[in-house]
Amino acid sequence: ESLAIMLSFGARSAIRARPASAVAARSLSTLLVGEHADGKLSEATLSAVTACKSFGDVELLLGGSACKAAAEGACSVAGVSKVTFAESAILDHGVAEEWTPFIVNAQKASGATHVVAASSAFSKSVLPRVSALLDVAMLSDVIDVKDDSTFVRPTYAGNAIATVSSSDAVKVVTVRPTSFEKAPTSGGGATASPSADAPVAVGLCTWLSEEVKKSDRPDLASAKVVVSGGRGLKTGENFAMLDSLADKLNAAVGASRAAVDSGMCPNDMQVGQTGKVVAPDLYIAVGISGAIQHLAGMKDSKTIVAINKDPDAPIFQIADYGLVMDLFEACPELDKKLSK
Amino acid sequence: DISEWAPLQRNMLRVAAAHSHRVNRTFTRDMKVMVGVKRVIDYAVKIRVKPDKSGVETANVKMSMNPFDEIAVEEAVRLKEKKVATEIIAVTVGPTASQEQLRTALAMGADRGVHIVTDAETLPIHVAKLMKAVCEKEMPDVVILGKQAIDDDCNQTGQMLAALMEWPQGAFASELTIKDGSLEVTRETDTGMETLAMKTPAVVTADLRLNEPRYATLPNIMKAKKKKIAKFTPDDLGVEIKPHLKVISVEDPPKREGGAKVESVDELLDKLRNVAKVID
Numbered sequence: 001e002s003l004a005i006m007l008s009f010g011a012r013s014a015i016r017a018r019p020a021s022a023v024a025a026r027s028l029s030t031l032l033v034g035e036h037a038d039g040k041l042s043e044a045t046l047s048a049v050t051a052c053k054s055f056g057d058v059e060l061l062l063g064g065s066a067c068k069a070a071a072e073g074a075c076s077v078a079g080v081s082k083v084t085f086a087e088s089a090i091l092d093h094g095v096a097e098e099w100t101p102f103i104v105n106a107q108k109a110s111g112a113t114h115v116v117a118a119s120s121a122f123s124k125s126v127l128p129r130v131s132a133l134l135d136v137a138m139l140s141d142v143i144d145v146k147d148d149s150t151f152v153r154p155t156y157a158g159n160a161i162a163t164v165s166s167s168d169a170v171k172v173v174t175v176r177p178t179s180f181e182k183a184p185t186s187g188g189g190a191t192a193s194p195s196a197d198a199p200v201a202v203g204l205c206t207w208l209s210e211e212v213k214k215s216d217r218p219d220l221a222s223a224k225v226v227v228s229g230g231r232g233l234k235t236g237e238n239f240a241m242l243d244s245l246a247d248k249l250n251a252a253v254g255a256s257r258a259a260v261d262s263g264m265c266p267n268d269m270q271v272g273q274t275g276k277v278v279a280p281d282l283y284i285a286v287g288i289s290g291a292i293q294h295l296a297g298m299k300d301s302k303t304i305v306a307i308n309k310d311p312d313a314p315i316f317q318i319a320d321y322g323l324v325m326d327l328f329e330a331c332p333e334l335d336k337k338l339s340k
Numbered sequence: 341d342i343s344e345w346a347p348l349q350r351n352m353l354r355v356a357a358a359h360s361h362r363v364n365r366t367f368t369r370d371m372k373v374m375v376g377v378k379r380v381i382d383y384a385v386k387i388r389v390k391p392d393k394s395g396v397e398t399a400n401v402k403m404s405m406n407p408f409d410e411i412a413v414e415e416a417v418r419l420k421e422k423k424v425a426t427e428i429i430a431v432t433v434g435p436t437a438s439q440e441q442l443r444t445a446l447a448m449g450a451d452r453g454v455h456i457v458t459d460a461e462t463l464p465i466h467v468a469k470l471m472k473a474v475c476e477k478e479m480p481d482v483v484i485l486g487k488q489a490i491d492d493d494c495n496q497t498g499q500m501l502a503a504l505m506e507w508p509q510g511a512f513a514s515e516l517t518i519k520d521g522s523l524e525v526t527r528e529t530d531t532g533m534e535t536l537a538m539k540t541p542a543v544v545t546a547d548l549r550l551n552e553p554r555y556a557t558l559p560n561i562m563k564a565k566k567k568k569i570a571k572f573t574p575d576d577l578g579v580e581i582k583p584h585l586k587v588i589s590v591e592d593p594p595k596r597e598g599g600a601k602v603e604s605v606d607e608l609l610d611k612l613r614n615v616a617k618v619i620d
Contacts, residue, residue: 204508206538322602
């Protein structure tokens, strides 16, 4: 009943009416920096919404010349209280120097206690800048939230799990999308409004071009099934065997660092400590020995299959099903038997 | 209140304007490159969590230069070999023993070292502030750091330093070219690569694909012993190591019950279809 009265007075008067001790406990709110493509919020951002559920109201911040459709769509995401967007070409391509003042200003305007984003190349590049300007420490790649100031994150390539508590007034956090369920895209009732503060070009850095690999397959970071190849495949051409398996399993294709470094496949396919972190239902490691750095990127997969001719390969220690067999025999046989 | 941040934006524009007349400067004589190196547990060591859960065992464990920092040093040395850079300053923050990693950087080709000596547990925000103080003294044209340290896996320091200096950044660089005093950086993204152009001074963080670091040769290791290392404490630089984070516990990750072998492709498919139920 008292809550209803407080709400009817609005947040400001409710705070004034509280005893001094309650005022000291600042109310929590989150500024969630979202990513979008083709008029839709990214799946990783939906996972980040879930991670924010103990940080008060969630204001989603979107930017870029074509972000309005994504902003309107995001209003129905359960857990989002407000959507603020800036339709500005200055924010296209996620240039860190341009995004930083935009996010810092939004944090100052809202007084958000938490600035959050899903871990990605974009957020890893921008949020540390934001954090430095706010003079706070940052928490990267959080895999669990204990309370509004206590976070769990992997260190040493996932071989030590640290629980850390922050005493900073503002918590700047990136969350690992594979560790949180995606928030439902319906049930929310937020409204989208343009940002009051239009970005002003800083101009320190100019985006020139990009080289994006187009694929019809599911996105590696969010695919339900991943087939990955390593040094054992010997040549880039042999990845065609994995492509064929992937097509039958509706899977994404990944790679170990050894395969990427030897030029067998592009960098964005790399799974591991320094590449992408995946946690699909099924991960099939083909010709991958299982170095610590690779395991860091896939060991939270639900079911792991290893195909390797070396029975002592470390990958077999974590694989649910290990097949000791030459991959050049195993893959075609698997392919044939999946066709049936 | 947005108004209190207007000065920040104005300041950024001022810095951008100040940069603009440096753009045409060509680095023919005096391009200084600063590199950051960190002492970490060697990448090949299987780490052990302390029984009291306070951290990871570092006593009697092989320590090395962070692999990404080796790539940063290598890139700086290549810039000098191409006669683009004229001087390389290697900087480290850490206990007395970190001098070893600084000597490695000098043996790879850095000209002199700066050691900020501290036994405190430093976070990226602290290191960025200390590096900022060094940048203000040395005024490098380009700072190259590794994209992340393999111990804390933070991936923050370079971006934080760039922000504090109000400099542009090229994070996760796989290619770096300097043309007429401006920097072109190709960086690794989630979907491929992108190329950015930025004014100097700038901060670049090295990804794995930037280069293949060299091994220091014995003569160069001997020569490195004669190179100068300047020592400072955080106090000397006017930087306070403020507490931000408290480690509650450090634990082993949950163990996986792996290790089961199957005899054939048929048995594998049977398990996946009928036991794990992950394929149709």
